Amino acid sequence: MKLNVFSPLPPTRSDIARLTTHLLPLLASEAEVTVWASESSWELALQDNVTTRSYDVRHPPWREIGQADVTFYQMGNDPRYHHAIWQISRQHPGVVILHDVMLQHFFSGLVFHDAGLNRREYLELVERHHGAKGRVAAEKHLHGLLDTEDLAQIYPLTSAAIENALAVVVHSEAAFAALPADTSAALLPLCVGPAAPRLDDRATGLTSEPRRLTMFGFLGPNRKLPTLLRALATFDRRDRFRLDVYGTMDGAEKMEQLVCRLGLSDIVTLHGFVSAEVLDEALRRTDLVVNLRDPSMGEASGSQLQLWQYGLPALVTRKAWYATVPENTVAFVRPGHEIADIQEHLAAFLEDPEKYRVLGRNGRRYVSEHHSIERYASGLLEIAAQAPDFRARWIARDLARHAASAMSDWSSATTMNAISQRVAEEIRALTSRTFIPKSSSTAAASTGPAKSG
Amino acid sequence: MRIVIATVQIPFVSGGAESHAAGLKAALIRAGHEAEIVTVPFNPAVPERIPDQMLACRLMDLTEIHGTKVDRLIGLKFPAYLIPHPNKVVWVLHQHRAAYDLWDYPFEELSASPGGVMVREAIRRGDQLLTEAKTVFANSRNIANRLGHFCGINATPLYHPPPNADSFFGSNTTEEYFFFPSRMSASKRQSRVLEALALTREKVKVRFAGVADSPEYGRRLKQLAAKLGVDSRVEWLGYLTEEEKRESYAKSIAVLFPPVDEDYGYITLEAMLSSKAVITCEDSGGPLEFVSHRKTGLVAKPTAAKLAEAMDELWTERSAAAKYGRAGRESYEQLGLSWSTVVERLLA
Numbered sequence: 001m002k003l004n005v006f007s008p009l010p011p012t013r014s015d016i017a018r019l020t021t022h023l024l025p026l027l028a029s030e031a032e033v034t035v036w037a038s039e040s041s042w043e044l045a046l047q048d049n050v051t052t053r054s055y056d057v058r059h060p061p062w063r064e065i066g067q068a069d070v071t072f073y074q075m076g077n078d079p080r081y082h083h084a085i086w087q088i089s090r091q092h093p094g095v096v097i098l099h100d101v102m103l104q105h106f107f108s109g110l111v112f113h114d115a116g117l118n119r120r121e122y123l124e125l126v127e128r129h130h131g132a133k134g135r136v137a138a139e140k141h142l143h144g145l146l147d148t149e150d151l152a153q154i155y156p157l158t159s160a161a162i163e164n165a166l167a168v169v170v171h172s173e174a175a176f177a178a179l180p181a182d183t184s185a186a187l188l189p190l191c192v193g194p195a196a197p198r199l200d201d202r203a204t205g206l207t208s209e210p211r212r213l214t215m216f217g218f219l220g221p222n223r224k225l226p227t228l229l230r231a232l233a234t235f236d237r238r239d240r241f242r243l244d245v246y247g248t249m250d251g252a253e254k255m256e257q258l259v260c261r262l263g264l265s266d267i268v269t270l271h272g273f274v275s276a277e278v279l280d281e282a283l284r285r286t287d288l289v290v291n292l293r294d295p296s297m298g299e300a301s302g303s304q305l306q307l308w309q310y311g312l313p314a315l316v317t318r319k320a321w322y323a324t325v326p327e328n329t330v331a332f333v334r335p336g337h338e339i340a341d342i343q344e345h346l347a348a349f350l351e352d353p354e355k356y357r358v359l360g361r362n363g364r365r366y367v368s369e370h371h372s373i374e375r376y377a378s379g380l381l382e383i384a385a386q387a388p389d390f391r392a393r394w395i396a397r398d399l400a401r402h403a404a405s406a407m408s409d410w411s412s413a414t415t416m417n418a419i420s421q422r423v424a425e426e427i428r429a430l431t432s433r434t435f436i437p438k439s440s441s442t443a444a445a446s447t448g449p450a451k452s453g
Numbered sequence: 454m455r456i457v458i459a460t461v462q463i464p465f466v467s468g469g470a471e472s473h474a475a476g477l478k479a480a481l482i483r484a485g486h487e488a489e490i491v492t493v494p495f496n497p498a499v500p501e502r503i504p505d506q507m508l509a510c511r512l513m514d515l516t517e518i519h520g521t522k523v524d525r526l527i528g529l530k531f532p533a534y535l536i537p538h539p540n541k542v543v544w545v546l547h548q549h550r551a552a553y554d555l556w557d558y559p560f561e562e563l564s565a566s567p568g569g570v571m572v573r574e575a576i577r578r579g580d581q582l583l584t585e586a587k588t589v590f591a592n593s594r595n596i597a598n599r600l601g602h603f604c605g606i607n608a609t610p611l612y613h614p615p616p617n618a619d620s621f622f623g624s625n626t627t628e629e630y631f632f633f634p635s636r637m638s639a640s641k642r643q644s645r646v647l648e649a650l651a652l653t654r655e656k657v658k659v660r661f662a663g664v665a666d667s668p669e670y671g672r673r674l675k676q677l678a679a680k681l682g683v684d685s686r687v688e689w690l691g692y693l694t695e696e697e698k699r700e701s702y703a704k705s706i707a708v709l710f711p712p713v714d715e716d717y718g719y720i721t722l723e724a725m726l727s728s729k730a731v732i733t734c735e736d737s738g739g740p741l742e743f744v745s746h747r748k749t750g751l752v753a754k755p756t757a758a759k760l761a762e763a764m765d766e767l768w769t770e771r772s773a774a775a776k777y778g779r780a781g782r783e784s785y786e787q788l789g790l791s792w793s794t795v796v797e798r799l800l801a
Contacts, residue, residue: 091567
């Protein structure tokens with residue numbers, strides 16, 4: 001089997017790039033993999049069965065891309081890393097792996113970064129997927145009158161990100177439920193890197209104070225860092241904690257000012273983006289992670305899986321995917337009550353740290369049982385094997401759309417019904433049978449998972 | 454019987470398929486049947502719309518015309534052979550080869566289009582409906598093999614004579630040229646012959662007859678000839694009448710026909726009828742069912758250098774060329790190709 005994988009690659013500061021790096025050897029053990037990068041340079045170790053190719057999104061090498069049995073697209077919310085991937089996925093149907101289902105950050109980001117959509121195109125896109133009301137809201141957003149997060153909750157543009165997809169992979173029940181009804185979709189629990197870190201040398205520091213709090217990942221407004229800072233600022237035993245923040249954020253300078261203004265300069269350090277090695281060291285020294293999301297962009301959290309691998313307890317918002325994780329693996333914070341709940345947890349942690357360490361150990365066990373990268377990779381390979389069936393469904397839908405469009409111009413409702421029946425029968429006849437030549441590398445066809453019949 | 458012959462027409466493109474349908478119609482009428490050619494327009498230039506054209510064919514109903522039953526439908530070409538009929542027989546002239554054996558060929562547009570993979574899947578699935586037919590015949594062994602390999606469909610080769618087979622003639626008086634009569638397209642490999650011409654030791658001359666699939670392709674061939682410095686040894690005859698074509702065959706030293714995996718190829722049979730040796734290639738498909746190396750022609754490796762060697766050989770060994778030509782004519786007679794046999798098989 002031949003696979004294409006379109007993904008950001010290191011040194012891109014993207015968790016998805018890291019995930020792809022970990023997945024490649026596993027995919028390549030069963031398939032011939034071509035990784036397509038829109039960047040002009042990348043850092044990827046040479047591997048058997050893996051070829052890396054760059055492409056110009058204005059002139060994609062379709063003939064080479066078309067040699068694969070199936071194409072995977074890693075789709076996330078950062079317009080810098082995913083705009084080329086989205087452009088290709090719209091033209092060459094493949095399996096879109098959605099790392100977020102609320103994609104306003106991506107689409108409006110294309111406008112703000114001048115990266116592939118102008119204002120008119122963006123508004124037309126929103127209107128096509130969410131109607132006139134969506135367009136009005138998007139116009140407000142462009143004028144700075146509506147936050148991306150709030151817009152994304154109502155008009156997520158999920159369907160725009162998958163509009164030509166053969167199939168979609170999501171990582172949570174909530175994301176699965178959010179997909180349009182006729183989507184061929186698969187739910188795969190998100191995974192983290194293959195090797196869980198050794199923790200023997202971590203435990204020694206855990207009894208000493210000050211306690212180390214950590215926040216890491218891409219720090220968008222929904223990560224609630226200002227709220228955490230305010231909770232710390234008004235917590236009477238704040239000096240018994242240190243907070244380290246790792247990751248990129250918009251408006252880092254303003255955040256530094258807020259730290260100063262709240263009098264937290266001695267206990268809070270904003271590190272910015274750091275290497276995997278630095279983050280690894282930091283997590284080894286951490287006592288408690290704050291990993292809030294509100295609003296959630298609807299998907300499973302890679303950073304949560306990562307911190308579980310370190311056996312770390314975390315404060316999470318009881319919302320979306322986080323609300324579905326086992327109660328004995330995290331400490332919950334109620335949406336709207338963040339400051340009070342954070343302070344309550346900090347106090348409880350000081351009283352009984354072991355209670356929280358148990359959560360981390362449970363989380364470590366949970367992630368190894370449910371989110372292994374081996375299981376994830378074999379899930380992707382199973383989906384790849386079902387590509388012929390996904391293609392048949394895609395073709396049938398496409399033919400039905402074209403037929404409906406042609407008929408709607410001249411057919412009345414009554415005749416439409418009679419003709420539609422016949423058209424449906426013939427579309428079924430045209431797409432239901434297949435034959436796989438012996439010499440083909442295409443996997444045998446089988447029935448794939450469909451979100452709905 | 455009342456018989457519909459279902460085929461397609463690509464506007465402004467004409468070749469062997471059109472002659473084939475006309476020959477079949479004439480043969481059916483000669484056998485006392487009522488026959489009509491139903492031609493569906495087909496435009497492969499926009500690959501993404503090909504599945505729509507398949508669906509359009511599936512929605513046609515030709516079981517009855519003006520209250521009179523159509524007794525048989527004979528499907529010839531994709532996607533017209535998908536038109537449903539309870540008494541359908543398919544005689545596959547060719548499938549949409551870009552979705553099969555030509556997928557990897559650099560001149561095919563389908564694999565170069567972003568949605569090409571989807572169209573290929575649609576065509577391959579749609580072609581499974583060929584098994585609705587009472588019998589599936591193929592225009593040649595080559596096509597039958599492809600149907601078996603790519604579609605898992607058993608097809609019986611059914612050969613037929615080229616149009617006006619009785620009118621071809623040989624001539625002992627030859628002029629100084631090889632004849633290459635064919636529609637001009639990348640798959641027929643006129644360009645490879647030009648490259649070979651540039652490598653021949655002898656001052657070989659070639660007369661090309663036929664119209665280019667697109668004016669642009671015709672221009673490119675002429676530019677290539679100039680670039681290779683062989684334009685003075687090339688003549689572009691363009692469209693020839695049937696009489697002119699037969700005369701060109703008769704006066705040639707030998708016939709060149711080195712296409713890529715040709716389905717059948719009237720040119721081979723017409724050359725044999727004209728007592729001419731045929732130079733073809735090991736990957737030329739249909740012609741290989743009729744040309745025996747060093748008996749009725751030369752079968753070269755498909756490189757310009759090897760093709761040049763074969764051209765040099767027959768250019769200098771005129772007696773061998775004549776001998777192969779005579780053997781070709783004898784071989785044709787032994788094939789026993791006739792329209793009456795074809796009609797009998799199709800209506801059985």
